[in-house]
Amino acid sequence: MSESIVEILGLRKVYNGKNSVTAVDGIDLHVPAGLIYGLLGPNGAGKTTTISIATTRAIPTAGSVKIAGVDVVAHPALARRSIGVVPQFNTLDRSCTVAENIYFHCRYFGLTKTEATARTAQLLDQFRLSDRAAAYPQALSGGLAQRLQIARAIAHRPRVLFLDEPSAGLDPQSRIAMWEAVQGLRGEGITVVLTTHYMEEADELCDRLAIIDHGKILIEDTPAALKASIGGDKIYDLRMRGVRDSGILKRNLQTIEGVTRVEVIDGGLRVLARAKDGLLAKVVTMANEFGLRDLTTTEPSLETVFIRLTGRDLRE
Amino acid sequence: MSNAVGKPSHVRWAIYSRAFFGLMQRDLRVLTREIVPFVIRVAMNPLLFLFVFTYVMPHMTGGSKMSPVAGMAAAGGGGFGTVLLPGLMAVAIMFSGIAAVALPLAQEFGVTREIDDRVMCPLPIGAVAIEKIIFSAIQSIVAAAVVFPLAYFIPSTPVLAHVSSWWFLAVVLVLASLLAGALGLTIGTLVQPKQIGLIFGVVIVPITFLGCVYYPWAALKSIKWLQLCVLVNPIVYISEGLRAALTPSTGHMPAAMILTMLVVFLALLTWIGLRGFANRVIS
Numbered sequence: 236m237s238e239s240i241v242e243i244l245g246l247r248k249v250y251n252g253k254n255s256v257t258a259v260d261g262i263d264l265h266v267p268a269g270l271i272y273g274l275l276g277p278n279g280a281g282k283t284t285t286i287s288i289a290t291t292r293a294i295p296t297a298g299s300v301k302i303a304g305v306d307v308v309a310h311p312a313l314a315r316r317s318i319g320v321v322p323q324f325n326t327l328d329r330s331c332t333v334a335e336n337i338y339f340h341c342r343y344f345g346l347t348k349t350e351a352t353a354r355t356a357q358l359l360d361q362f363r364l365s366d367r368a369a370a371y372p373q374a375l376s377g378g379l380a381q382r383l384q385i386a387r388a389i390a391h392r393p394r395v396l397f398l399d400e401p402s403a404g405l406d407p408q409s410r411i412a413m414w415e416a417v418q419g420l421r422g423e424g425i426t427v428v429l430t431t432h433y434m435e436e437a438d439e440l441c442d443r444l445a446i447i448d449h450g451k452i453l454i455e456d457t458p459a460a461l462k463a464s465i466g467g468d469k470i471y472d473l474r475m476r477g478v479r480d481s482g483i484l485k486r487n488l489q490t491i492e493g494v495t496r497v498e499v500i501d502g503g504l505r506v507l508a509r510a511k512d513g514l515l516a517k518v519v520t521m522a523n524e525f526g527l528r529d530l531t532t533t534e535p536s537l538e539t540v541f542i543r544l545t546g547r548d549l550r551e
Numbered sequence: 552m553s554n555a556v557g558k559p560s561h562v563r564w565a566i567y568s569r570a571f572f573g574l575m576q577r578d579l580r581v582l583t584r585e586i587v588p589f590v591i592r593v594a595m596n597p598l599l600f601l602f603v604f605t606y607v608m609p610h611m612t613g614g615s616k617m618s619p620v621a622g623m624a625a626a627g628g629g630g631f632g633t634v635l636l637p638g639l640m641a642v643a644i645m646f647s648g649i650a651a652v653a654l655p656l657a658q659e660f661g662v663t664r665e666i667d668d669r670v671m672c673p674l675p676i677g678a679v680a681i682e683k684i685i686f687s688a689i690q691s692i693v694a695a696a697v698v699f700p701l702a703y704f705i706p707s708t709p710v711l712a713h714v715s716s717w718w719f720l721a722v723v724l725v726l727a728s729l730l731a732g733a734l735g736l737t738i739g740t741l742v743q744p745k746q747i748g749l750i751f752g753v754v755i756v757p758i759t760f761l762g763c764v765y766y767p768w769a770a771l772k773s774i775k776w777l778q779l780c781v782l783v784n785p786i787v788y789i790s791e792g793l794r795a796a797l798t799p800s801t802g803h804m805p806a807a808m809i810l811t812m813l814v815v816f817l818a819l820l821t822w823i824g825l826r827g828f829a830n831r832v833i834s
């Protein structure tokens with residue numbers, strides 16, 4: 236088994252205020268080195284809080300986080316050497332130019348002037364920011380600012396990079412450029428932990444995912460395995476004129492070869508099945524007798540997984 | 552990066568000190584880029600004060616009688632300029648602390664959150680705040696130094712400055728400058744960013760006017776209650792310290808009391824400021 240670079244054990248965080256909020260409610264997580272790991276969850280799930288604790292910016296109520304073997308609560312200053320962070324909001328230093336943002340970051344982490352200058356030039360080139368080197372961050376578009384934040388965060392060659400909602404507010408083109416930049420980090424041996432509530436992003440970018448809601452991890456696996464857990468690679472949603480006799484239809488549908496599961500949904504039935512020639516026709520014929528009104532075909536997505544687990548839509 | 556936990560402490564100190572100097576260099580770069588506004592900021596207040604009170608007013612008929620401390624200053628020798636020199640230096644030192652720490656912090660804690668990258672450097676959080684105090688203290692010393700030539704050239708009656716102990720002056724200057732930075736840190740972390748504009752009216756102006764800036768503390772003896780009340784104002788010890796070091800002829804508090812109180816207020820405000828800073832950046 237490969238080494239866990241991020242080890243989260245029994246993590247809890249309660250914000251004490253007028254009404255105390257349990258933002259993280261017992262999370263255990265092991266992120267193997269070298270992966271792009273996603274925390275997928277709706278607003279308020281506790282993603283940012285988990286990342287804040289892992290990056291020494293919040294103190295946990297209980298539990299522990301180790302980054303590259305260093306306990307972040309006991310040794311925050313030293314743990315930071317293994318951590319790169321791109322927070323949810325733009326935190327670029329507005330008094331410094333694009334190049335200086337990277338240069339001084341290098342200096343904080345002990346690089347000499349020569350090393351810092353060389354590293355800055357290399358990163359500006361790698362993230363295609365060289366022609367904006369002398370600009371100030373306020374003058375950058377959202378996509379460029381995000382790339383600069385990533386470049387700055389990895390300037391000291393951390394073992395783990397935490398990205399909190401990296402594509403929030405980016406246009407589709409910048410989002411793809413950001414994905415490419417993140418994928419490029421694999422080659423540098425940087426483990427990436429990112430949070431998102433975009434299914435496509437989690438699916439496209441991440442090697443493994445933890446789905447989190449109300450401060451708890453609901454499930455943890457590869458995107459492919461999560462989608463397979465739905466049990467079927469086609470989903471047919473049948474809208475019926477009436478739901479009379481749906482019990483009989485349900486039983487009948489289940490006898491069709493290739494159908495793995497039939498569930499009652501609002502206004503009809505949902506059929507989960509393995510892709511197979513002729514199967515759809517059989518389903519339609521059978522359902523017609525019971526008053527089929529409409530049928531939609533989808534493939535399982537992380538969205539389906541999420542709805543299955545929580546009974547809610549991730550976008551709500 | 553290698554794991555530095557469990558390594559000898561000199562390795563840690565090397566990591567910390569490089570981060571610390573990195574922060575200083577960043578601040579220095581930003582300051583040098585804004586050198587003109589900086590000079591205007593530190594020179595304008597003492598320049599105008601000295602010009603109006605020690606040049607314009609004495610030239611008006613009966614001007615010297617209009618000066619509230621004319622009699623007192625005359626008794627000690629030297630004009631109002633002699634009273635103002637240490638006072639204006641105290642104001643310059645304090646303003647620098649506010650301008651270098653409190654105002655930027657209000658902005659960085661407020662909308663921009665741009666302090667995040669500096670907080671994430673491999674340094675204990677407290678040291679990031681200490682760097683702010685020290686860098687602000689350097690600016691305070693420069694600001695105080697700017698007052699000196701102005702006070703030498705502008706007043707129509709020469710200022711009677713006499714430094715009997717350079718050591719004492721240096722100690723007072725350094726303590727006062729650090730104290731101003733700590734005051735800036737306390738204000739910048741305790742006051743809500745939205746309310747930082749109010750701070751001038753509510754804190755800065757009162758502590759300046761009641762800070763023995765425009766009159767020596769000894770001269771308050773006829774208003775006993777006020778003389779006692781102002782003792783809780785840290786600016787008093789900055790003004791009186793500089794007065795004792797530079798213009799002892801106008802009368803001042805005992806030197807031991809000044810130094811003790813400077814240290815006490817420095818420790819107190821640093822402590823409050825560090826706690827406020829930690830509360831702001833760690834949740």
Ligand SMILES: Nc1ncnc2c1ncn2[C@@H]1O[C@H](COP(=O)(O)OP(=O)(O)OP(=O)(O)O)[C@@H](O)[C@H]1O
Nearest residue numbers: 250256258276277278279280281282283284285834
């Ligand atoms: N500093 C704080 N003080 C009090 N409550 C907080 C604080 N930060 C977060 N919370 C609460 O903790 C819960 C989890 O918040 P968190 O920011 O971790 O969620 P998230 O998954 O990052 O959501 P989002 O997608 O909105 O960023 C929320 O209910 C939030 O209101």
Ligand SMILES: [Mg+2]
Nearest residue numbers: 282283323399
């Ligand atoms: Mg969040």
